[in-house]
Amino acid sequence: MYKNLKVLNHPLLQHKLTLLRDKNTNSKDFRALVKEIAMLEGYEVTRDLPLEDISIETPICKTKSSVITGKTVAIVPILRAGLGMVDGLLNLLPTAKVGHIGLYRNEETLHPVEYYCKLPLDVEQRTVIVTEPMLATGGSVLAAIKLLKSHGVKDIKIMTILSAQQGVDAVLKAHPDIELYTLAIDKELDENGYITPGLGDAGDRIFGTK
Template sequence: MSIVTKLEHPLLQHKLTLLRNKETNSKDFRDLTKEIAMLMAYEVTREFPLEDIEIETPICKTLSKKISGKTVAIVPILRAGLGMVDGVLEIVPAAKVGHIGLYRNEETLQPVEYYLKLPKDIDKRTVIITEPMLATGGSIVAAVDLLKARGVKDIKVMSLVVAEPGAKTVEEAHPDIEIFTVGHDAELNEHGYITPGLGDAGDRLFGTK
């Protein structure tokens, strides 16, 4: 069973097409990324457990549902993962936000850690890693390694586009995590970029082409 769930909602697929288009400017790219992340968060949290609590409406007392015991942390992989954080916070406003700084060595294509700041109670939270492009899978594997070393047991990944080779790398290293994506592409080019992909998400988010 694949650990990757591709979200097929028409709004998500439409917005992904706009993201892929090289003519989409940075402002629109940022807005679309936030919108997609918000819609994805709705699906990522779908299986959160519920419990009954008693409340009082303007009419009478009643039993109603609330999320049971789930505290969430959003952990973007810097820098591109920041573009998805606000969208998730629209759905889960009480979530805490940590940061993992990784960059890819252009020769080895391996991730190099340069920054780590996490909530003190990270081990008690469901962690949603945001990383727009899951290409080789190295950054996700490194991020999950860091989180598991700190006791995190429930980890989900949100990526705009996932490449099949990267998905296999993550699955081999961490078959227990879930990956949610809108686009599932087949290949990487000789530079390690997803094909057809959408280019460098960080450059397109922040206008640093």
Template sequence: MENVIELKHPLIQHKISKLRDKHTGTNEFRKLVEEIAMLMGFEALSDLPLEDIEVETPIETCKTPVIAGKTLAVVPILRAGLGMVNGILALVPSAKVGHIGLYRDEETHEPHEYYCKLPDPINERLIVVTDPMLATGGSAIAALDFIKQHGGKHIKLMSIIAAPEGVKRVHEAHPDVQIYIGHVDRELNKDAYICPGLGDAGDRIFGTK
């Protein structure tokens, strides 16, 4: 599928395997999520626009490239998406951070919004939406809908693992959004959990049950 990019870098795959292990504790899990987000961000931001500025080196004055345009916006889907933010901020410390809060109905599995705050002007920024798990795709679609309703145009979605059903659904709903995935897993089970997956990312990042 066009605009769906599965990142097969050995370091990303190695760290995802450690995430899957049920014996990986909260502290290590949190660090791994940050590290994976940084590695994924390195790939996802490879097309950032550049412009030349004049810099005086110890030797001479030269023209040299810097990132052009408005600062990047990172928008985590609460709460698990928060775990990926610092990995991207390590690459682009000047990035602005917005937040989208969604909760999933336990019976219908459909998302409902409870919070949305985006950096202004959102229409002039490249927006990276983060959520470690892309399962049914409902939350991602809702988040992308909200961002577009607020004027967002240039959007990338980053998820560490995904179910093929969710990838297909998001891609069909938002074909213009580039989707970056660390690993596409086998399937969703009857409870809409990714298999083999890694459990509940939010609970494992924040140490809750």
């Protein structure tokens, strides 16, 4: 087990993951579940955001209370499936900036191909949460991490819903400085590089495409 791997086994998250796995869950419900999972998972991903005490006045008296301080947050989905997790996180972090990294998988080599990148100008000063529902081979996440680090980002958290052991090993062995959050780790990939038993193609199920 990697010390920077966080497998979240909260009953609500596990229940919603089972509904995602079900092939009979339609796109509307699938999208809603992904959003709900992202918000619940976000509580854990943001657990170590720094706090500082400030002075305020309640209706009763003056007091000191805590607010988030220090580094601000950027949410960076890997297009296109990662978009499905953004709104859930923005419910928690409405002032976060949102970047985008566009990658698609070459179906013959299974390697990621970059086609788009747009990041906040001050991204290197932020805690960056990368959203990608499925961590299969790890290729897309590795490419995103490399891209972010080339822009000077030092604090990176990867937020997935479902992972394969192969992808977990690839990412955390290459980048032991990042944190990886997931709800479950499936052991196998099929001949097409899909997680088994998995939940199918997350992007297709979110957006109702084939």
